[in-house]
Amino acid sequence: MLERFLFSYFNWEVMAEYLPNIVDGFFLTIRLALETVVTGIVAGLFFALIRSFRIRIINFFIILLVDVLRALPPLVIIVLFYFALPSVGIRMSGFTATWLSLSLVLTAFAEEIFWAGILSVPKGQWEAARSTGLSFIKTMRYVVLPQAVRLTIPPLTNRTIAITKGTALGAVVAVGEILNQAQTGLSLSYNPSPLTLGAFAYLVIFGPVVYLGRWIERRFAWKR
Amino acid sequence: MEQIIQNFFNIGILKAAFPFLVRGLGMTVLLCLTVVPLGAAGGLTVALLSTVKNRMVRWLVVIYTDFFRAFPPLVLLIFIYYGVPFVGIDLPAFVAVALGFFLNTSSYYGEIFRAGIESIPRGQTEAARSTGLSGFKTMAYVIVPQATRNVIPDLISNTLEVVKLTSIASVVALPELLYAARQGQSITYNATPIVAAGFIYLILLWPVVRLLSRFEHKSIALH
Numbered sequence: 001m002l003e004r005f006l007f008s009y010f011n012w013e014v015m016a017e018y019l020p021n022i023v024d025g026f027f028l029t030i031r032l033a034l035e036t037v038v039t040g041i042v043a044g045l046f047f048a049l050i051r052s053f054r055i056r057i058i059n060f061f062i063i064l065l066v067d068v069l070r071a072l073p074p075l076v077i078i079v080l081f082y083f084a085l086p087s088v089g090i091r092m093s094g095f096t097a098t099w100l101s102l103s104l105v106l107t108a109f110a111e112e113i114f115w116a117g118i119l120s121v122p123k124g125q126w127e128a129a130r131s132t133g134l135s136f137i138k139t140m141r142y143v144v145l146p147q148a149v150r151l152t153i154p155p156l157t158n159r160t161i162a163i164t165k166g167t168a169l170g171a172v173v174a175v176g177e178i179l180n181q182a183q184t185g186l187s188l189s190y191n192p193s194p195l196t197l198g199a200f201a202y203l204v205i206f207g208p209v210v211y212l213g214r215w216i217e218r219r220f221a222w223k224r
Numbered sequence: 225m226e227q228i229i230q231n232f233f234n235i236g237i238l239k240a241a242f243p244f245l246v247r248g249l250g251m252t253v254l255l256c257l258t259v260v261p262l263g264a265a266g267g268l269t270v271a272l273l274s275t276v277k278n279r280m281v282r283w284l285v286v287i288y289t290d291f292f293r294a295f296p297p298l299v300l301l302i303f304i305y306y307g308v309p310f311v312g313i314d315l316p317a318f319v320a321v322a323l324g325f326f327l328n329t330s331s332y333y334g335e336i337f338r339a340g341i342e343s344i345p346r347g348q349t350e351a352a353r354s355t356g357l358s359g360f361k362t363m364a365y366v367i368v369p370q371a372t373r374n375v376i377p378d379l380i381s382n383t384l385e386v387v388k389l390t391s392i393a394s395v396v397a398l399p400e401l402l403y404a405a406r407q408g409q410s411i412t413y414n415a416t417p418i419v420a421a422g423f424i425y426l427i428l429l430w431p432v433v434r435l436l437s438r439f440e441h442k443s444i445a446l447h
Contacts, residue, residue, distance in 0.1 A: 009307070077422075087232075088232070186307075195306065210290050
């Protein structure tokens with residue numbers, strides 16, 4: 001039993017053979033995650049700032065977009081981009097489809113979190129800053145945002161971690177990230193050791209990230 | 225424009241695919257009704273275990289939650305569905321999905337319940353114990369009800385994520401809504417079933433999103 005277990009999950013020969021592929025997947029996962037995080041957070045902040053101008057028609061569309069992106073499962077969005085859009089002539093690689101989908105989802109969540117942060121700054125601060133002669137943009141930049149961002153860090157970190165784990169969904173649309181490489185290794189070698197390697201690679205990436213998230217939550221927690 | 229209607233909003237295709245989609249939706253609902261209560265119960269257990277005096281137990285709980293939160297749920301699912309049969313245990317897709325979801329969601333629900341329990345002042349426990357309630361009764365009647373009420377928005381938010389997450393079961397051929405939609409697409413060579421599935425998720429989950437967004441604005445604005 002133990003022998004069979006070791007042969008299946010810790011088969012060094014198989015592991016050595018597929019290690020280079022898993023390493024490739026490892027770096028692709030990191031690249032996909034980083035690109036998603038940067039795009040999502042920058043776009044989310046951008047939309048929250050646009051929303052603060054309180055132009056009705058624009059805000060209606062921002063809220064609509066955010067709601068739709070929060071209600072749809074990320075995998076459904078990826079499948080739509082990758083399998084449905086080509087029928088109207090829009091083709092993209094699996095990587096682009098995954099990056100775009102996850103970035104949009106993160107944009108939606110980040111926009112909501114930043115907007116809630118902006119709202120949390122009392123009106124009196126706006127009025128005080130404006131009456132000292134600061135412009136709208138300067139008030140936002142020097143008075144409101146620094147306070148708002150601090151509040152948003154814990155929820156934003158958690159959400160970002162959850163969404164970057166969605167990079168594994170790329171395996172469904174043939175992105176050669178960790179899970180995809182591990183699955184390919186499994187079907188070629190007919191041995192699940194590549195999956196063990198893949199699991200280990202995820203632990204290496206997300207273990208510290210989860211730990212960091214825990215730390216940030218404590219560090220920025222508001223004393224009651 | 226016509227091309228879009230033809231490919232994404234094709235009434236004829238929709239009519240043909242509709243029975244499949246309804247059956248897929250049924251499976252999604254069944255899956256949710258299985259994994260949400262299981263995950264929440266597991267999470268509450270995890271949270272309660274993190275309050276015990278025994279250090280060893282508390283450490284194990286932290287390791288359990290961090291370990292399963294570090295894995296993307298799809299990775300867990302693939303590992304269980306494709307990996308476990310190699311030691312001679314054959315799991316039906318539904319059981320594999322339920323198990324993978326249990327490990328993942330109980331960690332998340334556990335963190336939420338733990339935050340809730342920590343939000344209740346110690347004086348409450350002391351007061352309850354001094355009236356003669358046992359430790360167990362104090363938890364069950366005094367702490368947990370208040371703790372749960374304090375974290376309702378987070379519980380709803382996590383449940384929404386779990387419901388959305390059930391779509392990954394399509395990867396291991398469990399015939400839920402997304403799987404049905406993709407089957408529909410490959411049979412008809414038309415993307416309408418996928419678009420329709422998207423709309424079904426949207427219609428069902430939009431009210432929850434609205435509710436949450438109100439909670440969120442309130443909670444951050446209160447600080």
